[in-house]
Amino acid sequence: MARPSKDDLRNAHGATVPDVLAPGLDVLFCGINPGLYSGHTGLHFARPGNRFWPALHASGFTPRLLSPAEQHLLPEWGLGITNLVARATARADELTAEELREGGAVLRRRLREYRPALLAVLGVTAYRQAFARPDARIGPRDETVGGTPVWVLPNPSGLNAHWSAEAIAEELARVRGRAAGIPGGRSAFD
Template sequence: MIADGLRVLFCGINPGLMSAATGHHFARPGNRFWPALHASGFTGRLLKPSEERELLPYGLGITNVAARASARADELSREEMVAGGRLLVEKVRRHRPRWLAVLGITAYRVAFDDRRAVVGPQELRIGETRVWALPNPSGLNAHWTARTLAEEFARLREAADAQG
């Protein structure tokens, strides 16, 4: 779900099995994307995956690095991630969001060949688009709590708001 000139284009790693079955991003009940988005102030209320189109009025969109659905992101090959990164760059150049937020530091490192990247703003720019690496909101990423995940999303929101 993308439109031209978004404030932030969120980019998941790939569809999980529940997302593939429902056709909605971050659809597994334990995924913390939607709660973090709301708790960080990006949305005025907690949206459900089936309401993802309501992100557009907020200037937000969602895509994935890789298209193939899997139970776990680590089932994807390095080649799939690198190829997905190239396609993502093309998508960003075409749609020109102000920020690209890649959800998963390991996915970012592989897709953009940046082994030393840490969570937060990146030096990489794609045209005028700035890039931010966010933690993966999957419930499997337990060392990021709901609170710390929302705090990191809020840092991005503040940067996006400051940019105008």
């Protein structure tokens, strides 16, 4: 796939990326919102340099490194992807607090409908705003969203310099271990 031009990226502002969802997933990963690269391609975590796909594989969730174009394979391993806010932006800080709160309400409804075993939110700041949890930290939460247990993860964007790809993969491995321990959950492709 050819890299998008500056015009392509500019035109992707406000685009949406379809969810990768199925009933009864083991883990539903929830990003903040699509970036412009993802908005252009229609694929989650599509920008080169995003650490989601490599960390997902390094953590043991997938048997091999997937490309964003293979996101449709995730439900085979009990995994899915959605976003708090549907519209693509250049940076997550372009989103308003109201958009994040509204996205949290939409996510609650999706969780009640699809009933994943675990919700993994990729972005602690967005989680804090969407669910009015200003003290939330990376790790498992002692609460549910829409009846689903929650684990807050670091944002895998290359713009998040506070977390290395290895550290993100280690946190994802902890999530994988937790998902395997949830009744009805499995450890991905095992």
